[in-house]
Amino acid sequence: MPWDFADGLPIWRQIAVRIKSDVAGGRLVPGEKIASVRDLAVQAGVNPNTMQRALAQLEQEGILRTERTSGRYVTEDAAVLEVLRGQLASGIIADLYCKLRAIGMDDDQIVAAVAAWKDEG
Amino acid sequence: MPWDFADGLPIWRQIAVRIKSDVAGGRLVPGEKIASVRDLAVQAGVNPNTMQRALAQLEQEGILRTERTSGRYVTEDAAVLEVLRGQLASGIIADLYCKLRAIGMDDDQIVAAVAAWKDEG
Amino acid sequence: MPWDFADGLPIWRQIAVRIKSDVAGGRLVPGEKIASVRDLAVQAGVNPNTMQRALAQLEQEGILRTERTSGRYVTEDAAVLEVLRGQLASGIIADLYCKLRAIGMDDDQIVAAVAAWKDEG
Amino acid sequence: MPWDFADGLPIWRQIAVRIKSDVAGGRLVPGEKIASVRDLAVQAGVNPNTMQRALAQLEQEGILRTERTSGRYVTEDAAVLEVLRGQLASGIIADLYCKLRAIGMDDDQIVAAVAAWKDEG
DNA sequence: GTGGTCTAGACCACC
DNA sequence: GTGGTCTAGACCACT
Secondary structure, eight states: OOOOOOSOOOOOEEEEEEHHHHHHSSSTTTBOOOOOOHHHHHHHTTTTTHHHHHEEEEEEEESSEEETTTTEEEEOHHHHHHHHHHHHHHHHHHHHHHHHHHTTTOOHHHHHHHHHHHHOO | OOOOSSSSSSHHHHHHHHHHHHHHEEEEEEEEEEEEEEHHHHHHHHHHHHHHHHHHHHHTTTSHHHHHHHTEOOOOOHHHHHHHHHHHHHHHHHHHHHHHHTTOOOOHHHHHHHHHHHHHH | OOOOOSSSSSSHHHHHHHHHHHHHHHHSSOOBOHHHHHHHHHTSSSOOOHHHHHHHHHHHHEEEEEETTTTTOOOOOOHHHHHHHHHHHHHHHHHHHHHHTTTTHHHHHHHHHHHHHHHHH | OOOSSSSSSSSHHHHHHHHEEEEHHHOTOOOOBBOOOHHHHHHTTSSSHHHHHHHHHHHTTTTTEEEEETEEEOOOHHHHHHHHHHHHHHHHHHHHHHHHTTTTTTTTHHHHHHHHHHHHO
C-alpha cells in the first residue's frame, strides 16, 4: 500500500478512504469483524496509533462499530452504506470533471467521452 | 507542485504529465515559446537534468519542438494535440472506471452518475 | 465503585456519601442490619480501616446504630432520615446551580429548565 | 485543574467538556482567539497531544474554528452556541434527576426542591 | 488477546 | 511562532 507522503492528505485519512472504498465495494463485508488495530497497522506498515486514528474516524462516521473487548465490525446499516457510496462516487466524479476540464473539455464532451469509453475500453 | 517520491512513477514522468495537461488545457499555447530548461527546473524545484529528461520525452512525442538557436516551442500540429487530449482523457477516464467499479458500481451506473453530476454538481 | 484518588475528598468520605445515598434511597432499609465491616470493605475494594472510618462517621451522624454484640443497623429515626435526605438533596441542588450558572443561566432559567426536563426527558 | 483518572472519562474528553462550559458561560468569548495548543497543554498539565485531541473534537463539533497559521478561535455561530448550552444543561439536569431519584425523590419533589432552593439558598 | 488512552519527542508546512 | 502529523512505547480495563 503506497501512502503518499507528498500530497497534503494525512496517512490516517488516506487509510480511512481506502477502508471506505473496501466497505463500499464489498471487500469488507457488512457485519463482519475486521482485523485488529495492531494487525491492520502492521499490514499497512504504519504505527498502531495512526491506524487507530483512521478507524476512530470511520467509527465516528458510523461505518464501523466497536465492541470494546471483541473487535471492530463493519456496519450493517444499509442507509449508511448507501450514503457512503454516494459520497465516494461524488468525490471521484468531481475529480474527473476537474481533470478533464483542465485539458480543455467541456461538460458535454466529458459525459460523451465517459459513455464512449464504456463501449470501447 | 507536489512531486510524489513515494510511488513508483519517476519524477520526470510526473512532470511530463503535468506539462501535457498544460498543453492540452491551453495553459501553454501552441506555437509559443516555453521557458528555458533551467528556469523550468527552478520553478519545479527539481534538478535541470530531470526537467531535461521530461522535455526530451515530450519532444519525442511531438508535443514540443526545439529550434536549436532560439528555444523550445509548443507544437502547432492540431493532430498531435488532439491525440494528446485523447490519451490524457483516456487515462483519466480509465482511472474513474477503476475507482467506481471498486466501490461496486457497474458501467451503466457510472455513465449515469457522471451525467447526473453535470446537472447537479 | 470508582473511588476517586485524584481529588481532595478522602475515600472514606466518598464511601460515607455513597452509603448515605443508599440509606436515603431505601436501598439500605431502616432497621435492617448491614454487612460486616470486613465484608463491606471487600465489596468496596478498600482497606477495612477505611470502611470502619466511614461507618464511624455515619454512626456519629445518627444514620447507623451499633449493637455491640450483633452488628450495625440502619436508623429507624424518621427525623434523622428526613434531615439526611435534605442534606443530600441540598448538596446536589447546589451543585446544579453552580454548574448551570457557569454556563450562563440565571436562577429563573434554571428552575424553568428543570421543570421542563421533567415533562420532556 | 483536577483531572479524574478514576472515572472512565478520558482526560481529553474532560478537557473538552471544561472548554465547552467556558464557551457556554462566556469565559471564552465568541470570535476571540484562544491560547495555543502548547500553552493550553502546559496550563492543564497534560501532553500537547492530549490537548490537541480535545481541541480537534471541539473543532469538529463546530465550537472552535482553526486558522492554520494563526491560531484557534471561538465560533461566533449563535446557533452552535445555543445548541451547546442546551446540551450541557440537559446533561447536568439529567444528572440531577438521576441523583435525586436515587435518594427517593419523585420528579415533582425534585422540581419543587429546586424552585425552593432558589429562594432560600 | 481486544480497543483505548497518554506521554515524549520529532518533523512538517505556513507566515 | 502557529496547527498538524507520525512514531515509539507504555499503561489500563475487559474477557
